[in-house]
Amino acid sequence: MSDYILEKESALEGAEHEFNGVNVSEVTDKSLVMVAIPRGTLADVESAIKKSCGLSIPKMEQSTESSDSSITLWRLQNSQVLAYFSYDGDDSESYLKSKFNASAYFTDQSDTWAMIRVNGPKSREVLERICPINIDPEVFPVGSVSRTVMEHIGTIIFRDGDDSYVLLTMRSFGRSMLHAIEVSVKNVL
């Protein structure tokens, strides 16, 4: 047995930047688990998680919240959903599996993503410069989620409040994404 103890570190070391009208900060209290739904069992999986958590499976590019609003489901593909939820333990996969109690395939993806929240009254102006999809408040209402490319980086964008967006990029692109956002902030302010 070795004497080493491994401690987890977030992708951006909890980066936090405040600007006039927009805050950019790393999201460190959320986990992301992919739930792959076996073919032809969507209705079964949905009724199982409805029973256990009060969650229905969202429509494409939309999200749903559990009855205690601790778990959010995102739908970006036909045959799978992503569960985005508050959890600070070390095994989010088993945690979600036991909560959902559904016959689906669970894969923990929490640490493979860098999650950055951009919020504040100027957040939309900042993101409009780098996001190719339409994030007009009417077209992209609170709860919308989409996968696209920003500054050549594959990104998931989720609107979690009126003036609040969470961006997810692959962990190794986290710093580049942070830089892209900061450049956009400087251009806008």
Added chain:
Amino acid sequence: MIINHPLLGPRDSEEFVYLGSTDLIDRPTNWEEDASSEDFYQYQYIRDNIAGNHRELWYHEQGDQSWLVVTRNTITHEITNVELAQDVSRAMGRGK
């Protein structure tokens, strides 16, 4: 160029990668027969150079990783139809 994804709505073509003609779906299945070498030669090398509506495969690499069959006019670049390659392939009796 905007590709109207059947599930995700209008997306910039920058998010996609182009592969080629939809004929690529129709890979010969007679590889055990003598005639297969001619069929594979046709499949692998012979292409129509269409001036007009062309059905082609696009991959949504920076999106949901789906394969699409896009009908595009090679002269005007007008896109008239977009389908999921999965559906097209099943309609052709391929796959599961």
